[in-house]
Amino acid sequence: MDEKLTRKYIPVMIEKKWRRIWEEKKVNYTDINTKNKKYYCLDMFPYPSGSGLHVGHWRGYVLSDVWARYKRLHGYHVLHPMGWDSFGLPAENDAIKKGIHPKISTRNNIENIRRQLKEIGAMYDWSKEINTSDPEYYRWTQWIFLQMYHKNLAYRAEMPINWCPACKTGLANEEVINGTCERCGSPVEKKKLMQWMLKITSYAERLLADIEKLDWPEKVKTMQKNWIGKSEGASILFTLDNNPDIKLEVFTTRPDTLFGATYVVLAPEHPRALEITLPEQIPDVKRYIEEATNKSDIERTNLLREKTGVFTGAFAINPVNNKKVPVWIADYVLAHYGSGAIMSVPAHDQRDFEFAKKFGLPIIEVIYSENASRNPDGSLASAYEGAGILINSQQFNGIDSEQAKISITQWLKNMNKGDFKTTYKLRDWVFSRQRYWGEPIPIIYCKKCGTVPVNEKDLPVILPDVESYKPTGTGKSPLAAIKEFVNTSCPICGGPAERETDTMPQWAGSSWYFLRYPNSNLETAPFDKKIVDKWLPVDCYVGGVEHAILHLLYARFFTKFLYDIGAIGFDEPFLRLFNQGMVTKFSEKTGKIEKMSKSKGNVVNPDPLVEKYGTDTVRLYELFIGPPEVDSEWNDSGIEGCYRFLRKAWDFIIEQVEKNYNETDKQSKIKLHQLIKKVTERIEGFKLNTAISAFMEFIKDIPDDACFSRQDIEKFIVLLSPFAPHFAEELWCEVLNHAETVFNDRWPEFENKFIFEETITIPVQVNGKLRGTLIVGKDEDSESILKSALELESVSRFVSGRHIVKQIYVPGKIVNIVTKQ
RNA sequence: GCGAGGAUGGCGGAAUGGCAGACGCGCUGGACUUAGGAUCCAGUGGGUAACCCCCGUGAGAGUUCAAAUCUCUCUCCUCGCACCA
Structure with a gap:
């Protein structure tokens, strides 16, 4: 007997090992040039905050990973990338608070969050990682701005705009929530400033009309329609x-x-x-x-x-x-x-x-x-x-x-x-920010030639390293104080000129990042049309509903613009959108159940849970906690049930492999195929909480003398692999001795002949009240079923002495006998 | 005010016209044990001596042989929008 087969499930012994092997063998590398059918499954990329990930962040990432792995097991080449939305107010405000230069703190935060993300065990292809504050990335954000400028969609105007006195910057209409700043909650003031604006209003009608094409939650579609406000x-x-x-x-x-x-x-x-x-x-x-x-x-x-x-x-x-x-x-x-x-x-x-x-x-x-x-x-x-x-x-x-x-x-x-x-209620997008940590707007002002765009060959306009990056509050960005940055020469006449010193808003980089992933290392263009036309639109986009208007509307606008100038061949970025619910928890600070957040003091750090139970258990619990689209309250103790389940499933598999049966017994075959059917249908419907309960029922109901063939045990492992990838890989490779990853296998299919049991239990009602149950053959005719129903003692008791008005038998479902005095 | 969604055991939730409470947590009892915060077995909506029976899915009415599910009225909660002419 191989000693491997007698061991227990100890997640810490297998999880790190498999993550290392997957990385070494490039198991999650997506070949962009594949001839195979593609699937693009995208998470909304995070901004690298200093506080790291909590279990609420995990939820969407686990959900999309299960879906991505499920698609892979169906033979798709799946692109499932990850990156960093690292420019903008959150990163900058955090840096100011801690007194660390945003460039440094952003780099540190990314290190930490990348480590945490890797612990999720998701099949991210890290070779395609992108970072919006990387000059090689933002040169293309600037390039897109210039294209808009050339089409008169980027223009400069002096107008009273929303001004946040705390963040000391102008804000877009979309960033003002009930008269307060979206980031810090301060009441917004009016300030008259010369601003760069993007003419999103030119796209109002198309942004509205094309909502109909999208497989998005109705709620988000309605919010966008109302925002556009025709x-x-x-x-x-x-x-x-x-x-x-x-x-x-x-x-x-x-x-x-x-x-x-x-x-x-x-x-x-x-x-x-x-x-x-x-x-x-x-x-x-x-x-x-x-x-x-x-x-x-x-x-x-x-x-x-x-x-x-x-x-x-x-x-x-x-x-x-x-x-x-x-x-x-x-x-x-x-x-x-x-x-x-x-x-x-x-x-x-x-x-x-x-x-x-x-x-x-x-x-x-x-x-x-x-x-x-x-x-x-x-x-x-x-x-x-x-x-x-x-x-x-x-x-x-x-x-x-x-x-x-x-x-x-x-x-x-x-x-x-x-x-x-x-x-339309939609207004043009205020695109200037009087802040340091953003993409410099690539424009030069020349006394002689006026407003001149930076030559494309001179991109990127590099954000200079500065000592003082704090917002000034004067209506000018900190860049205005840096002579070496401001003073330049005019691209047209070569004479002395000054650079625009405002930067772009946080939403600029995220308005097109989904186009960059498939060709993230391309040096000559933001993207290759042939490649993006093959891989986009995104097939499934997973993220929180808080981006219903801002990010999703801006990304749709950029996509339509790039389509219009012939850069891409599609005009909507995300075909299907899934909004995962928030993870909530009681907050001591507010005395209420609230969305998990550092400021509310109710965050749960996944790191100790991963250490104690392993990633696969945490993944399972993230999904089991409730329906994916609904908010769910986190409760630490519930995680035990998922851990117990994995241990039992492990023992079950080890035991069956040891016994080495040639054939699966009839009843077990039925149970397995019913499980395949349930799990498949529930994953397709994004009902992952009930997919997991189907596994739990299966394991609970297995009799001691059940026999599963090796082939059927393999099916079970594949079925569980999207949920518990390390667990499945260990059993697949180490216990069943496969040379290749389980994720190169195929999703099992159920066969109808195994779904139906020989006998079924039919509830029997009298006047709509349950009085007994009846075990009948699956093909038994209604006449004999009704006859034996009446013969049940518990039924006849309520029927005798009364007149039977009606007898109903719904095949395979129920018997109801209606009586009258 | 307008719009959308929701209300099911002690808790998270399942069931979309057909046995309400699957699955999990928690709790109770038992087994094993020096020990149990490990593991296993049983039980667990309320009433009740009871496994008979009665009641029970926010409240009230209705449709139906049958309603958590469909219809109407109401209450409460969450989210979004809110002087957009």
């Missing part, structure tokens, strides 16, 4: 009464209510606000505008706040009936949406209704409906915002409001007083 309506021109040269453009989705427009409102930031104001009103208006612009977003968007506004003294002409209506300024109108001006219809818009009530402006009802809520005197108690029939609207009276939207807009269009118009 709305269709009309733009209408109101001419100023005392100056017909000035036309105020308003946007409305309710042109059908135009006859009910009783005043016009401009946003305080509207460019013509002061121009149209009558001289005697100027002091009041000025004061109001100042107050409004100084308010933070949080104050401005507080719904409970009472409406404020100021009259300009000016009047405009309603184009449909030539009525004079007053022009007001109020901060409930947003400057950046539509045209920054509205027509106010208090009868049919609650906000206008409140404003009109407060300032005594007229309310004219133009859409009639019985559903409107009214005061006893018949006047409106609140605005009626639904559909109805037009009244008080001259030639349009009696028309249905939906129809009137079209008719009235068409009438305006014919008169050159308006047109159909679609607007």
Whole structure:
């Protein structure tokens, strides 16, 4: 007897060994030039934080690894890479806190997290590792920026942007959460700065329409749709009464209510606000505008706040009936949406209704409906915002409001007083950051030639090493203080010139990293079109829902742009998206069950668990904890069950191999094939928690005298290998003496002839209540089943003396006998 | 306010019209043992002396032979959006 066969499952003895061998033998190396069918399984790459990985991070990585290995066992060449999103605020803020240069701390953090990631035992192909702060990587991020610049999609504009006073930088619209900074939670202020912007709005319609093509969670698709925020309506021109040269453009989705427009409102930031104001009103208006612009977003968007506004003294002409209506300024109108001006219809818009009530402006009802809520005197108690029939609207009276939207807009269009118009909530992407740790924007300013892009051959524009990398708060990045960086020569005239000193946002590098992995070492281009067209789009993308808008929208935008310039042959980056649920735990700090995070003090470090139970047990438990897409609470003690299971499964396999049966007994064959079916279906459905419970049931139900052939034991090992790769590899190679890795084998298939058992247990109900069970042959006919059901003592007891109304037998499922007194 | 998702034992969860609580944790009892925080066996929703029986999937109604599952009303929780005209 081989002494190997008598040993126990001791994970520490096998796991490190196999990780070493896999690395040495390049088992996880993906040959990009394979002729085989490909599969691209991608994890959202982490930013290398100083605190390392906790068990919450593991969850998504284990999930995607099981899926990647499962695909590999189906014969796919699987690309499953990993890298570092290492530029940007998180890395930089961490570095500032610890007083370590971000370049150093990023390198250290990467070392640590790479070690932790390797402990997961995932089949990452580390030869393709990428790092967004590596000059060889970010030269291509800069290259993409230049391509956008050449297509007029990158432009410079001075505008009030969101400014985080703590991070001392401008932020994109997407980075502001409820008026606070996405990174640090500080209230965001407005600051007028010269900014580089990306014209993502040019892609609004396509970004919206193509959502339909994606196999993504509905929730994420809805969030993106709402963010893009398409709305269709009309733009209408109101001419100023005392100056017909000035036309105020308003946007409305309710042109059908135009006859009910009783005043016009401009946003305080509207460019013509002061121009149209009558001289005697100027002091009041000025004061109001100042107050409004100084308010933070949080104050401005507080719904409970009472409406404020100021009259300009000016009047405009309603184009449909030539009525004079007053022009007001109020901060409930947003400057950046539509045209920054509205027509106010208090009868049919609650906000206008409140404003009109407060300032005594007229309310004219133009859409009639019985559903409107009214005061006893018949006047409106609140605005009626639904559909109805037009009244008080001259030639349009009696028309249905939906129809009137079209008719009235068409009438305006014919008169050159308006047109159909679609607007989006999506705004252009503020792309400048006044921070050190990011990709320098590759632009040079020359007194003579103006704004000049850096020549592509001069990329990358290297981020200089500096002593002082702290944000300045002056509206300029720390790079502005470095003469050697700033002073350069103009690429066109060769004269003295200055470099742009702002850097790109954190999201720049991650907007295209998925294109770099298959050709991560390519030196002449960001990617090879032939290679990316073969390997992309990503077949399955796994990551947290927190990136639903920011990263996923930006990546879709970059992909569509690269498609448009012919660099790639596809226009969506991620076909399928899977959002794993968060791992939560009770936090002593907040007294609540919360997402695991260092700041909440509720993180669980996987390292000691790996040491005690081994990686494979931790992997199993990460999956077993709950359905992958749902948040789950971590509980350390639950892990024991997974450890016990692996030990039992190990002993079972060793015992069967020792016994060396030639054939599997009939019952065991059935159980095995049922297991193959269950596990296969559950992996396909991403129900990995129940896939594991299927294994547990299998091991629990095996009788002592069960016999499995070597071939069937091998099937069992393959089945378990995606979940517990070290465990499976040890048994496969050391116990069953295979020369090649188990992951070069094939996923077993179940055979229907083994799925069905000879006899089945049928529950028998009387009036819907369970009264007994019946063991029947699988082909027994319903008549004899119903007959023997009635013969059951436990059944006849409830039937005797009563009249049988109905007998139901659902084949293979249930018997129900319905009786009446 | 609008939109989406959810509520099942002491706990994580299973079951998508057909035996509610699979599987795991925890707990109880037993075996083995010098010992047990190891291992194995049995039990474990509530009521009940009971393995008879009754009740039970947030609350209430309905459809059905049969409802955790479908329909309606309500409550609570989580997430997203929120003066977007």
